[in-house]
Amino acid sequence: MDKPFLIYKLDAATIGEIVQDPPAPHRHEYEELIVLLDGTPEHFIDFRKQTIQSPAIIYVSKGKIHQFMPDLQTRGWLIQYQNEFAPQSSFHFYSNFADTIHYSLSQHTCHNRLDTLCSLIYEDFTANPPRYQVIKHLLLALLTQIDSDHTLQIAESKTVSNSYTSTFDKFLKLVETNYKQDESVQFYADQLNTSARNLNLICRSVFDKSVSEIIEDRKLIEAKQLIVSSDKTISEIGFEVGYNEKSYFTRVFSKREGITPTEFKKKAVALLQ
Structure with a gap:
């Protein structure tokens, strides 16, 4: 990866190509974030296979062996970036404590704000030249929105006080x-x-x-x-x-x-x- 950042739209054409010619398990020298809007893909990481229900987030940290296997209904965004491009991300830190990071998202948040942010990032990435400074800020907003949605879901499903969360961090x-x-x-x-x-x-x-x-x-x-x-x-x-x-x-x-x-x-x- 010779660029600090890449983004791909997982539309029908792209997914069709991946399904026809699936990539082999591999490891890479960058962070990878999959924003899954629709579909039920399988994800293989560190010799474990999982079926992911959309909408969801899948994060793969640098160096992990993994394989993403979408079904024909899979839609979303694939983002790859060097860790230095988004050093504030909590994903990289938490990946040190879990083999895989993926979690479900609320339908409202996923299909509206996240999709909109990814579309804005894609627009700035495909500009000539790419507007990396703007992309940095939009990527941070995307990561913050994901973290916020996940934190809210935890708060709704468990009785965890702010003091517990602070001490745990x-x-x-x-x-x-x-x-x-x-x-x-x-x-x-x-x-x-x-x-x-x-x-x-x-x-x-x-x-x-x-x-x-x-x-x-x-x-x-x-x-x-x-x-x-x-x-x-x-x-x-x-x-x-x-x-x-x-x-x-x-x-x-x-x-x-x-x-x-x-x-x-x-x-x-x-x-x-």
Whole structure:
């Protein structure tokens, strides 16, 4: 990708071409955002296949192995950009804690504001020359609208206070700084001036996972990225993300992924050939 930003309209003609000649699983050096307005496509990421109900957002962070397989009714927008083009995006940060980011959107928001913003971005991108400064602002507005809609849905489906959300975001930032160290749940609780029990309650309320599960997820997501993108040995990768013994790293990885790190690497290499 030699441009900082690209946008494609997923109309009938484009979708027909993709369905006839589907792309193989691949990894790329940029962020990808799919605004799904209609259809029921399948999305394959990190060896897991999901059927996505529209309207929805699919975010694929840099380095992930994935494959997007639309049905003939799929419509929407495909946006690709370098992370430096939209550094304020929360998608990139949260992708460090989840294998895949996709969620449903409200019909009203998706088919009106998001489609309109994407159309405006497309208009500025196809100008000669492209108006990248305007696109930056419109992309930020698009990402903000998506985040706002998702936050509203969470608020409507759960009773989560603003203080819980604030503490949870601070916790994730602490994890991002310290996950390679063997820090306890109590360490994070102390940093946030709360108890370990309360921190676990906050994490389960906001993210449906315990403190330990979130830390473990962050370690394993980083490990998978390194397995796919580096020449380091499995032992070196395990040690880098905080596992001092290869056997323990392999055991934790296998329990979570269903295959060993070595098998994961073999499958990734085979897919990308």
